[in-house]
Amino acid sequence: MPWIRNKPLHVVIRWQVLFTVFIALVFWGVLGLHGAISGFLGGMVNVVSSTVYAFIISHHKGFTAGGAIRTALRAEAIKIVVIIALLWTVFVVYKEVNASAFIGVFIITVIIFSMALFVPDNTKDIK
Incomplete structure (x- = not known):
């Protein structure tokens, strides 16, 4: 994912993918x-x-605090819309969904995303 230039987000998304694959195999x-x-x-x-x-x-180009906040809020709003659309899609399309497994893993990956706060930000290390 070279188009994600924010190291903490890059690392956390990788953790989410690894956890998702691991728990799917366990389930x-x-x-x-x-x-x-x-x-x-x-x-x-x-x-x-x-x-x-x-x-x-990652594609924010502003240099003001206001611009950074607007970008963060816009990104969060779009993220929420994507989550709602995908949750609805899964429940409508996949009739055999195990709701407890689905929601449980979803919640854990939300918690994993919050761990981005603990990842040091040294953007020159992203490969």
Whole structure:
């Protein structure tokens, strides 16, 4: 993801993807195929919305505090719209969704996204 120039967001999205794949494999063994797919979709809803957020934040070109806040609020609003649209889409399209697995993984990936605060920001290290 070279188009995401914000290291904390880049790292956290990678964590979200790794957790989503790991938990989908665990759910496959415990809950079966539909549990695994539900968990995977729950994580991917947040991965997609976080990627959209990171893309918008990474392409901010303003130099004022007001511009940075406007960009952050715009990115957060778009992220929320993407989340709502994807949650609705999964529940409408995927009839065999395991709601507890889906929502559980979604919530955990939301928490993982908040860990971006703890990732040091040294943007020249992004490869």
